[in-house]
Amino acid sequence: MAPLSNRPKRTRVVLGEVARARKVSQARRELAEQTEIGDALIRGLVRAQLALALRLALIVGLGLGTLPLLFSAAPALARVKIWEISLPWLLLGLLPYPFLVAAGWVYVRMSERNERDFTELVEK
């Protein structure tokens, strides 16, 4: 903000706020007033976030939930050993945790991106 020396400070601040308030985007007003467009915008965000969450839940569910089937289909796998530890213990005792954290990390990143996209759309 460039200083305007011949005006009282207080007036400037008020004028600035009024000017900014006028610039509030059309979309943002639609959101606040719950018009059809605003409603469609928020529905879009909710759907995107839900789709993301469901997709990750599905991946995790399949990843962990099919372990029993994997071993029943290929029993030889249960006898495989990696670094002296048999594969089943490794698959159940160790690997689920990094897998869960990775899924969570992807979700945090992508949901924040969804929100950024939404904010940009609204503020434009």
Next chain:
Amino acid sequence: MGGARVSWALAGIVLVTLVTLVIGFYGLRVARTTSDLLVASRSVSPRWNAAAIGGEYLSAASFLGIAGLVLSYGLDVLWYPIGFAAGYLALLLFVAGPLRRSGAFTLPDFCELRLGSRKLRRLVTAFVVFIGWLYLLPQLQGAGLTLRTVTGAPYWAGVVLVAAVVTGSVALGGMRSITFVQAFQYWLKLTALAVPVVFLLLRWRSSGSGALVTPESPVGTEWLLGGGTPAQGLFGTYSLLIATFLGTMGLPHVLVRFYTNPDGRAARRTTLGVLGLVGVFYLFPTIYGLLGRIYTPGLATPDAVVLVLPGVVLGDGPLGQALGALVAAGAFAAFLSTSSGLLTSVAGVLSTDVLGRGSVRDFRWSAVIAGLVPAVLALSVDGVDVSRVVGLAFAVAAATFCPLLLLGIWWRGLTDAGAAAGMIAGGGAAAGAVVFTVFGDPGHGWLAVLVTQPAAWTVPMAFAVMVLVSLATRRRVPAAVGRMLLRLHAPESLV
């Protein structure tokens, strides 16, 4: 057990208790308003909050129970810690951000904000108190059993000690002080398992690497699905997974923590942090269970395997005694932190919805009552299986608050009538199963599995009833549902 070891262990327990009290009193100086007491004035950073949630969540069942189960049943029971950790992923994916953005203090608050019904609020309050007490009971019992195992003190001593310390620190410091207490207790619990395990593994290595990996790994699905183990077959395993995966988000002491985050984004980052911390923790009980299979097979009280291993493996020297004391201190930290979190959330809803209007004084009296009831219960029921009750608390939460939260956050069509009907149906069935399991005799066979692992049928039932009744009462959908969804899902800067 030798006198020296008893005094070491006692010293460890006393130290943990004292530190908890000291941090609690430190918090007393900071806690001045109701907001401080209930939600630490919403100013806790993700790092502190994640450690505090981790500290609160890792209860006796995690610290002692899992290793004991691995010792007794082997591989099958690894589904327990997986489910306990995966519950945080479900919480992160579906609940954490929107719940924080709702701006509600407690679960009843969320309900009233979203659906605008006082009656529903009362129902939610009742379930918060029920689940809270159901979960507190095994914590206090575990404390009694641990103190008895480690020092030979009578059962009631541990119950009274933990109940008194926790009630005192919650009543005085509330959420603000227990945030610090619990963050400290997470790191204490992790240290108490991680440090001894290094020495245990070194000793195991130097003594020629006994058969660590050979605990019978039968071919096929038997070992994974747990025929005849506490998981009770395929149905039981999946039921347990559903209960832990969906029940975590409904535990009142876990939920109340999310209101202490500054915003929705921080709530998600906090949850991710918890997932990491809890995941690291759960690597250790498995190792204890495995070492237990080598060094203490057929231990009379399998739940004590974590407590006795340092002494058995490293001998009665100072190292074994010191590490044994460390583990005992960690176990006590587990009782203290989980109990204080539960007590805070139960006292919170009691003080705002039942006994008063949420003043600081109401909160303090509520904390005393909230601690007294489960303490009396724990003193009167000595024989109930600890790990079973914890699993049932998850099952009740999964059949009540999980559908309420998921549908409330993601579906416009939810009505107050639908929510109430679903919670009564699912929660009623699950609570009935709890009462029958704890006080009745479920026996064996299919019916027993359905009763002792109820989540697989009660959770879908709760969802179905909630959706169907909501559709039938479509006219009761709140008029402001669009505005509410905006508030739940849009970044704070836009609302």
